Amino acid sequence: MPEQPVRTDYVCLTLVDPRGWFLMQERDEHAPVWPDTWCFPGGGLEPGESPRDGALRELAEETGIEPAPGEAHDLGEFEVASPHGRFRYHAFAAPTELGDRDVDCQEGRQIVFVDPAVVDDLPLVDSTRRVLHALRTWAADHTPAPGPDARAFAGVVLVDRRGWILLQERDEHPLIDPDCWGLSGGHLEPGEQPRDGALRELEEETGVRLAATDVHELGVFANDHRESYGTWDRMWVYAAAVDLTDDDIDCREGRQIVFVDPATVPGLRLTRGAEGIVPAFLRSDLYASMAP
Template sequence: MHRFAAVAVIDPQGRLLMQERDDDVLHEPGRWGYPGGDLEAGEDFRAAAVRELREETGLVVDIHDLESLGVRRFRSDGCGGDDEFELFAVRTIATQANVVCGEGRQMVFVHLDDVADRPLHRATELTLHRVREWSEAHPFDPGPDPRRFAGIILVDRRGWILLQERDEHPRIDPEKWGLAGGHVDPGEDFEPAAHRELEEETGVRMPAGSLRLFREFVVDHHEAYGSWDVMQVFVAATDLTDADIDCREGRQIVFVDPTVARGLDLSSAATDIVPAFLDSDLYASMAP
């Protein structure tokens, strides 16, 4: 029987670390799966998981931080017999820059919502639902006092979204494209901060209650602050045009075609937020 260990590594943004396998491997060539591998002589599943993760990704985890999601067996067409594996889950504060691809074509973090769109290793197909459940039950804790941010996306009649081109001055992601918005002041709630920041940056005052919470994101501010922070994103449909926007911060604040928006040099936060919003049912309800 072929026995191996696998590790579901989840980052603060809820993304799963996945390996795209080479075409010449014996088991499941060209498919996407968890980092992991065969048990060596005298090893148990847990020890093999720690070793394989280090060898394949460069990530080092404490053996006691791995949480077992169970042992599974399946019939393997590749080896012509039964495979048995134990899957472990762990959260990491590592970023893509910390990951070394030690095996396979690539080793990358993939949003859990996008994982099923790829050709998957059989072990991943069997257990992906358990990884989703575990991730939802173990949300990332950014600490007792994370920095708080409010972001705003307005959607015009064409379905274009309001974005800001940042200049060279901001501490966070200078010269990239991001959302209107900013820091939540001490004692301030997210929604009032969103209204305040939108008016300060664009001159637009939205009616009370017009902004709708889209989602709360954990955002990567390592380059600026060395931390993961929290941002709530608020959205609204609007009849405003570029002529109604007074750009008071950054190079420009304009409505952007969604197809173009996906290809912009986005801030670290917007890299996750913009595609998530454009792919959402909420955006579909606002767009023509």
């Protein structure tokens, strides 16, 4: 059987937000190939079109987003097999400060930013899986950081003897994420260290006083507060294992502050920050060391 020709006319362009999340498209059941799978925005080149120009055009057609040509970084070409033969797939990536609400999904079931920690668990198009290593390598050095106007926040997650985590249900009054579930925490005061601010916020909101040595740092997370403040902000997150119950919590802010079964977290409406922070914590070795 003669060898199938290799076409070189497919491209993709994904965006990487300040959390390090990737813009991806969930294909629907009507897709001519690879239905009900996930991929990066992209498609076929038009005659005479360069790969970079084609990738930018496809992104604009599918999402309404138009990065400048100089923002599209070349990740290279990848040879992929499909039901219609082998082809070469040229991939690009670009940093962005946009979010899901800035995406006008014009193709597929949805186009959203996806946590790279869960990407490998999705049903992926073969070409997308081939690009992932190069994308992760590039994103490690090029994920955009919150700007100089970024606000600083800190918060604490407590873990009880069951492995349940303390979360706050916000009421209708906050400027940020009303009627959502999130961490106990808030703004750092001028000159305040993140750990000190996290402990202060925890005590102010719950009455629980911990020593600095009781909490362990999970990390620093980018939070999308553009709708409220116009900025992507930073949040330092800490965790502690405690021998407490709901009866020990004095809810001083929000609708309630209670220990929550991690199994119920996917059904909660989380704050923008908690959407990334809580799953990351529950996947972490730090949580594993605190849970039964």
